[in-house]
Structure formats: structure tokens, C-alpha cells
Amino acid sequence: MAVTIKKVSSNTELTEIAALADIIWHECFTDIISLGQIDYMVEKFQSYSAMTRQIIEQNYSYYSVYDDEKLCGYIGVKPESDDRFFLSKLYLHSEKRGRGIARLMLEKVFDEAKKCGKKKVYLTVNKHNDHAIAVYKKTGFIIVNEAVTDIGGGYVMDDYIFQYNL
Numbered sequence: 001m002a003v004t005i006k007k008v009s010s011n012t013e014l015t016e017i018a019a020l021a022d023i024i025w026h027e028c029f030t031d032i033i034s035l036g037q038i039d040y041m042v043e044k045f046q047s048y049s050a051m052t053r054q055i056i057e058q059n060y061s062y063y064s065v066y067d068d069e070k071l072c073g074y075i076g077v078k079p080e081s082d083d084r085f086f087l088s089k090l091y092l093h094s095e096k097r098g099r100g101i102a103r104l105m106l107e108k109v110f111d112e113a114k115k116c117g118k119k120k121v122y123l124t125v126n127k128h129n130d131h132a133i134a135v136y137k138k139t140g141f142i143i144v145n146e147a148v149t150d151i152g153g154g155y156v157m158d159d160y161i162f163q164y165n166l
């Protein structure tokens with residue numbers, strides 16, 4: 001296993017992430033939200049055009065995760081105007097889970113947050129995403145709030161808000 005994490009700097013890389021997002025979302029969220037909501041959220045938040053807008057208009061950065069030079073995951077982050085760093089996306093292909101790659105991904109997030117001078121990392125996670133919740137708790141994140149967010153299309157996100165103090 002040789003894991004590398006690289007900041008996305010080309011349209012080609014972002015296109016590859018969009019394709020991977022489509023696969024991962026349709027694999028991991030089928031027991032949690034409806035297929036209609038998965039399709040809607042992938043298009044709204046994880047499509048090439050959506051991620052391009054996030055990077056240009058909202059100061060997002062994306063990182064590609066490679067194992068033995070093959071794309072297997074991605075990270076999306078955004079510095080807030082206060083002392084917080086938003087971990088927006090943390091996704092790993094199912095074949096690569098349980099091997100310690102998530103820890104490397106989270107360390108990368110913490111490093112980038114510190115480089116920006118931030119004191120906290122926060123994220124939202126679906127209340128029924130048991131595995132991700134267990135991973136965040138094991139890493140030292142704590143629940144600081146809950147949020148039900150109307151995302152349009154008749155859908156809501158029902159999330160915990162987790163925070164990690166750097």
C-alpha cells in the first residue's frame with residue numbers, strides 16, 4: 001500500500017473525482033437515503049460543475065487520494081472566516097476501507113487546517129451513517145450540535161455536527 005494525497009489542480013482530476021463520487025454515493029448511502037435523494041445530492045454537491053463552483057466561488061479545495069497510484073478517495077475542505085475549518089467531504093472506495101487510509105486522510109485535513117491557522121475542524125454527518133460516526137468518534141471528534149437542512153427538491157439532510165479541536 002502506497003498512499004498519496006494530492007491537491008486537485010486540473011479539470012481532469014476533478015472529473016475523475018466526480019465519477020468516483022457517483023460510485024461511492026450509490027454504494028454507501030442506499031440504506032440511509034432514497035435513490036432519488038442520492039441522485040439529487042450527487043448532482044447538487046458532487047458533480048463536476050457543482051465542485052467547480054465550490055472551488056471558484058466558495059473557496060473549497062479538493063484532494064485526490066491514491067493507493068498505488070490508483071484513485072481511491074477524495075477530500076473536500078473549506079476554511080471558514082472564523083477559527084474553524086470545514087471538512088465537507090471524506091470519501092473512500094469500499095474496497096479500500098479498513099486499512100488505515102482514513103487516518104491518513106484525516107491527518108491531511110488537520111495539517112491543512114493548521115496551515116490556515118484554524119483551531120477547529122467541523123463536519124456534518126447523516127445521523128444514520130453509523131460507520132462514519134464511529135470513525136469520527138474514534139478520531140476524537142465530538143458532537144456539538146444537530147442540523148436539519150432543507151436542500152431543495154423536497155429533501156432534507158438530518159445531520160449531527162461534529163467538531164475536533166486541533
Ligand SMILES: CC(C)(COP(=O)(O)OP(=O)(O)OC[C@H]1O[C@@H](n2cnc3c(N)ncnc32)[C@H](O)[C@@H]1OP(=O)(O)O)[C@@H](O)C(=O)NCCC(=O)NCCS
Nearest residue numbers: 028090091092097098099100102103124125132134135138
Ligand atoms: C468514512 C470513511 C472515509 C472511513 O474510512 P474507513 O477506511 O472505513 O475507516 P477505518 O476502518 O480505517 O476506521 C478509521 C478509524 O476508526 C476506527 N473505527 C472504525 N469503525 C469503528 C467502530 N465501529 N468503532 C470504533 N472504532 C472504529 C478504526 O479502528 C480506525 O481507527 P485507527 O485509525 O485508530 O485504527 C469510509 O468509511 C467511507 O468513505 N465511507 C463512505 C462515505 C462516508 O460515509 N463518508 C463520510 C461522510 S460524512
